[in-house]
Amino acid sequence: MNLAALFLREWRIVMRAKASLVNPLTFLFLAVLLFSLGAPGQSLHRAEFAAGILWVLVLLTNMLSLDGLFRRDYESGTLEQTLLAADAPFIPILLRVAVQWMSTGLMITLLAPILGSFLGLPASALPATMLALILGTPALSLLGGVGASLTVGFSRGGVLLGLLVLPLYVPVLIFGSGVINQQMAGMPIDAQLYWLLFISMLALTISPFAIVTGLRISVQLQ
Amino acid sequence: MLSLSEFTVKRDDNVLFEPLTLELGAGDCMEILGPNGIGKSTLLRALCGLHLSVDGQYSYTAFVYQGHRLGLDELMTPLENLSWFAALEGSTFDDARASQALQRLGIHALAFQPCGHMSQGQQRRVAMARWLLSDKTLWMLDEPFTALDAEAQILLNEIISEHCALGGAVVCATHVLLEVDGKRSVELKNISANA
Amino acid sequence: MTLKELWHKLGSPRWFYQISAPWVTGLGFAGLLLIVIGVVWGLAFAPQDYQQGNSFRIIYVHVPAAMLAQGIYMGMGAAGLVLFVWRMKVADVAIAACIPLGMAITALALFSGGVWGRPTWGTWWEWDARTVSTLVLFFLYIGIFALREAITDLELKGRASALIAMVGTINIPIIKYSVEWWNTLHQGATFTLTEKPAMPVAMWVPLLIMVIGFYCFAGHNIMTRMRLEILRREAGTAWVKSVTSS
Numbered sequence: 001m002n003l004a005a006l007f008l009r010e011w012r013i014v015m016r017a018k019a020s021l022v023n024p025l026t027f028l029f030l031a032v033l034l035f036s037l038g039a040p041g042q043s044l045h046r047a048e049f050a051a052g053i054l055w056v057l058v059l060l061t062n063m064l065s066l067d068g069l070f071r072r073d074y075e076s077g078t079l080e081q082t083l084l085a086a087d088a089p090f091i092p093i094l095l096r097v098a099v100q101w102m103s104t105g106l107m108i109t110l111l112a113p114i115l116g117s118f119l120g121l122p123a124s125a126l127p128a129t130m131l132a133l134i135l136g137t138p139a140l141s142l143l144g145g146v147g148a149s150l151t152v153g154f155s156r157g158g159v160l161l162g163l164l165v166l167p168l169y170v171p172v173l174i175f176g177s178g179v180i181n182q183q184m185a186g187m188p189i190d191a192q193l194y195w196l197l198f199i200s201m202l203a204l205t206i207s208p209f210a211i212v213t214g215l216r217i218s219v220q221l222q
Numbered sequence: 223m224l225s226l227s228e229f230t231v232k233r234d235d236n237v238l239f240e241p242l243t244l245e246l247g248a249g250d251c252m253e254i255l256g257p258n259g260i261g262k263s264t265l266l267r268a269l270c271g272l273h274l275s276v277d278g279q280y281s282y283t284a285f286v287y288q289g290h291r292l293g294l295d296e297l298m299t300p301l302e303n304l305s306w307f308a309a310l311e312g313s314t315f316d317d318a319r320a321s322q323a324l325q326r327l328g329i330h331a332l333a334f335q336p337c338g339h340m341s342q343g344q345q346r347r348v349a350m351a352r353w354l355l356s357d358k359t360l361w362m363l364d365e366p367f368t369a370l371d372a373e374a375q376i377l378l379n380e381i382i383s384e385h386c387a388l389g390g391a392v393v394c395a396t397h398v399l400l401e402v403d404g405k406r407s408v409e410l411k412n413i414s415a416n417a
Numbered sequence: 418m419t420l421k422e423l424w425h426k427l428g429s430p431r432w433f434y435q436i437s438a439p440w441v442t443g444l445g446f447a448g449l450l451l452i453v454i455g456v457v458w459g460l461a462f463a464p465q466d467y468q469q470g471n472s473f474r475i476i477y478v479h480v481p482a483a484m485l486a487q488g489i490y491m492g493m494g495a496a497g498l499v500l501f502v503w504r505m506k507v508a509d510v511a512i513a514a515c516i517p518l519g520m521a522i523t524a525l526a527l528f529s530g531g532v533w534g535r536p537t538w539g540t541w542w543e544w545d546a547r548t549v550s551t552l553v554l555f556f557l558y559i560g561i562f563a564l565r566e567a568i569t570d571l572e573l574k575g576r577a578s579a580l581i582a583m584v585g586t587i588n589i590p591i592i593k594y595s596v597e598w599w600n601t602l603h604q605g606a607t608f609t610l611t612e613k614p615a616m617p618v619a620m621w622v623p624l625l626i627m628v629i630g631f632y633c634f635a636g637h638n639i640m641t642r643m644r645l646e647i648l649r650r651e652a653g654t655a656w657v658k659s660v661t662s663s
Contacts, residue, residue, distance in 0.1 A: 005309035009298070016297040016336075077291025084270055084287055085310045092310065146584055150577050154567055164560040164581060167553045168588050171595035178599065199591060210584055213501075217577050219272050221568070222291075234570065275572060 006092045010099040013072070021103045024065040028108065031057050032118045046120035051129075051180035054119055055173050058108055058133070059140065062169075063162050065104045066144040069096065070152040070215065079152075080219045083212070090208040093215065097145045097207075105137025121180070128183035135196040136176045142203035142211075143168045149214025153221035171199055223247060223360045223391045224269070229278035231261050231268045238264065239410040241278055246393060248359070251386045251402050254395040256410030262395035263290065265410070266364050269393075285360040290368075292349050296338030300324060300348040303337060304355055313357050323351040327377060342369040350381060359390045367398040428505035430647040431656050437640050445637035451630030458623040475533040477624060481631040482526035483551050487589065489519040489635060490554060493561070494586025497579030507643075509575030510650070512582060514642035516562055518635060523555045546600035550593050557585045571650075 014021055035053055039046060073079040073096075083089050108115070112130045121129060147165035151157030175192045182189045224246040231238050238261035246252055254262050267273040269280060270287045294303050301320055308315035324330045327347040329340075337345055346369050353361055366378055379401045382392050386402065394400060399407075426432050459477035493515045500508035530548045542548070561578050568574040651657045 002309040002312075005305060005315070009295070009302070009306045009309075012302065013295065013297055073295075075291070076295060077289055077293035078295055080270075080272060080289060080291070081287070081293040081307070082310060084272075084285075085307065087312055143584075143588075146580075150564060150581065151567075160560075160563055160567060163556065163563055167556045167560065167592070168584070170553050171588070171591045174595040174599045178602070181602075195595070202587070202591075206584065206587060210580060213580055214577070217573050217580070220274060220570070220573055222272075275570070 003091070003095070007095050007099070010092075010096050014099055014103055017072075020065070020068055021107075024061045024104055025107060025111070027064055028057055028061045028111075028115070029118075031060070032115060036118060047122060047184065048181075050116070050119040050121045051125075051177040051184075052173075054115060054121070054129070054180070055177045058105075058137065058176075059166065059169050059173060061108065062104055062137075062140045062144055063158075063165065065100060066141075066148045066165070067151075067158050067161060069100055069145060069148045070218075074152045074218070074222075079215060080222075083216060083219060089215075090212050093145075093211055094208050097141050097211070100145075101138055101141035105133065105141055108137065109133040122184065125180050125183050128189055129180050131193060132176045132179040132196060135193060135200060136172045139172050139196070139200040139203040140169060142200070142207035146207055146210045146214060149211045149218060151218075152215070153218040172196065175199070223250075224282045224393060225280065227279040229276065229280050231264050231273065232275040232277060233261070233264065235275075237277065237413055240413060242408065242410075244408060246360075246391050248389045248391060249386050249404075251382060251392045251400065251405040252394065253400045253405060253407050254393065254410065255397075255399075255407055257412075260410045260412065262410060263364050266362050266393070266395050269362060283360055284358045285362050286353050286356045286358045288349055288353065288361070288363045288366060290364055292345055293352070294337045294345055294348055297336055299334050299336055300329065300351065301333050303348065304351060307352055308355065311356060311358075316355075320351070320355060323354045324348075326354075327351055328373070343371055343374060346370055347374060347377075350378065353385075354381065361385065361390065361392045361394075363392065363394045363396075365396055366394060367396060424503075428503065428507055430507055430510070430651055431654075433507050434644055434647050434660075437644060441637055441640045441644070444633045444640065448630050448633030448635075448637050451626050451633060455623050455627035455630050459627065462623075473533070475529050477627050479526060479529035479533055480624060481628040482522050482529060483547055484628055485631045485635055486519060486523040486526050486551060486554055488632070489515050489522065489639075490557060490582070491586050491589065493519070493578075493582040497582040497586075500575060500579040501583075506575075506650075507647075509572075509579065510643050510646045511639070512575065512578050513565075513646055514639045516558065516565070516578075517642070518638050520555070520558045520562065522631075522635070523551060523558055526551045527555060544600075546593075546597045549600070550596045553592055553596070554589070557589075561585070 032053075035057075070079060073082070082092050086092055109130050112133055113126060116123075116126055116129055144161075144165050147161050147168075150164065151161045154160060175195045179189045179192045179196070182192065224244075226242050226244050228241040228243055230241040239256065244252070254265065256262050264273055266287070267289070268276045269282060270285070272289075294300075295306075298306070301317070301324075304320045304323075305315040321330065321333065324333050327350055329344055329347050329351075332340055332344060337348060340348075346366075350366075353363075361382075367375060370378060375398070382394070382400065383402045386392060386404070455477060460474050493512050496508040496511040496515070499505055500512070527548065530551065531542060534542065534548075561581055564581060565574050565578050568577055648657055648661065
């Protein structure tokens with residue numbers, strides 16, 4: 001199976017429909033702006049909540065981006081072709097999820113310095129923040145993919161997607177924000193980082209087959 | 223290549239049509255006819271494994287499926303779409319062969335335009351190119367005549383005839399009758415009123 | 418018959434219907450008996466807690482409910498696995514039967530947690546590890562329920578719920594651990610009854626009785642629902658007709 005050709009296709013789709021790349025990130029910055037506007041003045045307590053707010057926004061941004069993960073392919077018929085024609089459908093599907101991660105989780109990690117300063121995170125916490133993001137966001141894309149695979153058949157699947165996936169996101173949120181808060185308190189963060197890595201690895205193990213199964217169920221709804 | 227034994231399709235536990243028994247070998251061409259809503263499309267989807275509620279046995283070899291949805295990405299050009307299909311199937315993409323196919327189907331001039339800029343009929347021709355380039359011998363086509371103009375319909379019949387002559391097999395659910403020598407027809411019948 | 422034969426026979430709805438009849442009555446009776454004993458013992462006869470006085474007695478409802486809520490979800494996950502691996506329709510019936518009871522028990526666990534919190538800490542809601550885990554579990558239940566409602570085809574409904582139940586079940590231990598860890602940050606060294614220090618025998622025996630009683634009741638309830646669902650799904654067959662007409 002020509003991985004390069006398969007990856008190239010996913011990459012081209014994102015590059016040619018830039019909205020899918022730009023919109024979720026725009027939402028993220030917009031939401032950060034709203035939080036800053038809503039907080040009372042130059043409150044010194046902002047650093048306390050910054051980690052939690054950042055991670056919640058990362059979860060919500062993922063939700064937005066996930067809804068469209070399979071929808072285009074579902075509607076154009078390329079999804080059913082992927083399931084039928086490929087010897088191992090999980091490979092092209094996994095590549096799709098990987099490209100989604102690159103356009104959300106990876107981008108957010110790279111933008112973390114800007115986001116952090118908007119939210120009032122001290123610069124000392126930045127390395128920990130970026131590490132937590134890069135270890136935890138793959139789990140968000142993968143587990144979210146499972147939810148997306150089951151809801152792609154519904155026209156207003158967005159809320160149902162959130163309902164299915166947000167409970168699964170809870171550990172990533174807890175450990176992710178935990179890393180940042182612990183770092184600011186000067187306490188060790190190794191355990192939490194390992195947990196994030198573990199969750200992402202576990203997601204990588206179970207998600208591809210779960211996603212393909214979910215997609216096989218969803219194409220029958222057409 | 224395809225064989226059905228007392229095979230029928232169900233939707234919400236209702237059997238859609240009288241069970242079918244048939245065999246398709248190399249060189250066979252079969253059209254599946256029947257009134258609207260009887261389940262021609264569902265039958266093909268069931269044979270592909272895209273619809274699980276079935277009764278009876280069936281077996282098939284590797285196939286290319288063309289459904290109602292074209293299976294083309296609108297942002298990509300025909301050549302990009304075709305090369306992706308080749309990667310999906312695990313076969314090597316031959317640029318020259320692909321260009322030849324597009325030429326035969328009369329859309330070579332559009333080879334570098336995104337499919338989204340083409341008409342339905344033109345996109346259908348790209349889909350036809352996909353079958354030509356695939357190495358699978360069994361073709362399962364759902365309403366392939368949709369949106370085709372007279373010239374394209376002639377092309378479609380030619381392509382199907384050639385494929386069968388070369389030892390392939392075609393199953394086609396359609397309203398428009400095929401004009402292929404030696405074709406067989408099967409008509410799906412409503413379930414006779416039982417108690 | 419061998420274990421393997423027994424396992425495969427369980428897949429037949431008719432056989433399950435017949436074999437479950439004595440179990441339903443047995444579990445129902447046992448459940449009722451154990452719950453009555455547990456309630457009376459726990460509410461009336463168990464010694465008072467030295468810190469919380471009598472208000473701690475709600476744990477005789479809260480703890481079994483929370484344990485059962487989680488147990489039922491993991492049961493659904495196991496049934497989901499059975500559905501995918503052995504393709505047993507009975508497993509789908511089991512999942513459908515578990516959802517209503519599971520949701521009700523989770524709601525009971527949350528409510529009883531609030532009832533406990535009010536006199537103990539002065540609030541209806543307290544962010545401690547068990548209540549938060551139970552709340553997340555409640556959302557997991559709602560998710561499966563909503564997914565089932567959105568799909569009309571029976572077989573697809575079953576496979577989709579089985580899939581999400583399995584994914585959820587794998588995540589439950591991780592969720593639990595993460596919430597407990599989070600709780601240690603927020604509660605500090607406060608003593609809560611969520612950590613169970615050595616409880617005197619007179620306190621935990623009625624708790625154990627209540628837990629077993631709840632499980633028996635759940636078994637009774639789930640099996641009854643399963644039997645009804647089987648009758649509904651196989652309504653056209655001869656054996657159902659003879660059962661319902663007799």
